[in-house]
Amino acid sequence: MASAPDAAPPLDKETTNLDNTGASTNGASPAAYPQMSREEHDVARAAARFGYGPLAQVNTHEARLPAFGGEFQPGLYRPVSDRKIANPAPLGLSAFALTTFVLGCINMGARDITEPNIVIGLAFGYGGLVQLLAGMWEMAVGNTFGATALSSYGGFWLAFAITLTPGGFNIVGALEAADHNSPIMFYNSFGLFLMGWFIFTFILLLCTLRSTVAFFSLFFTLDLAFLLLGIGYLVRENGAPDPKIIKAGGFFALLAAFLAWYNALAGIADSSNSFFIIPVAHFPWSEKGRERRAKVARDTV
Known part of the structure; x- marks a missing residue:
């Protein structure tokens, strides 16, 4: 009797991170996750940049988030979650x-x-x-x-x-x-x-x-x-x-x-207790400011 195929590892926010070449950031290959094809993953990654798609909440290519005043941390910090x-x-x-x-x-x-x-x-x-x-x-x-x-x-x-x-x-x-x-x-x-x-x-x-x-x-x-x-x-x-x-x-x-x-x-204030998020106005030269400028540059191309 043929053995059952190996169960695919769980799809989570760390193990699904792929770099721009399609290689896994943690050493695993894209084929390790049959839930999503290579083409589907590339499309999902592109949509996630604008907050859409199955990878919208996935930490893609970034291990840290830009700081904001409510964390009392001027540098980079780990996500609250x-x-x-x-x-x-x-x-x-x-x-x-x-x-x-x-x-x-x-x-x-x-x-x-x-x-x-x-x-x-x-x-x-x-x-x-x-x-x-x-x-x-x-x-x-x-x-x-x-x-x-x-x-x-x-x-x-x-x-x-x-x-x-x-x-x-x-x-x-x-x-x-x-x-x-x-x-x-x-x-x-x-x-x-x-x-x-x-x-x-x-x-x-x-x-x-x-x-x-x-x-x-x-x-x-x-x-x-x-x-x-x-x-x-x-x-x-x-x-x-x-x-x-x-x-x-x-x-x-x-x-x-x-x-x-x-x-x-x-x-x-967060989505669990507030209808709005408090704006803190990132400096243009900050990590978040540079990220937003790069996004605007991509959108205008």
């Missing part, structure tokens, strides 16, 4: 956004609030602890940028809260006592503290130049906020932080907060 745990970026972005929003409002003088003590609770709980946890989960999913940024800004909010906690570590009181009960030494110290975060944010900003407009704008406005707030404490008016510069820093902090929420929404 390949990840075993949830995307931690929106949580970290939301924690950062809310805490920054409240402090930005206070710096702009909203409702005549002059002391930022209400931010201490947020800085400890949401902007600090929760954002730090999100950064640790970014470490778990292999996102170096996200882990560094979210964990660092979580640490920033914890340090901010520790510094301003009344009677806690007595940082403000000790600096004032060292300067003969004058707040100048504290203002200078806090200004240097903020300038250090300006430098760190600028380093991260350089890593977003090939990502998206939404992602770059988040770090650009945040960097300006740190710069202006740092200058406001170092360059004083009548012995106090310059109110105009502090208010300008608060304005950019508000912009950074809303951009963080926007990027968080880009990471949360």
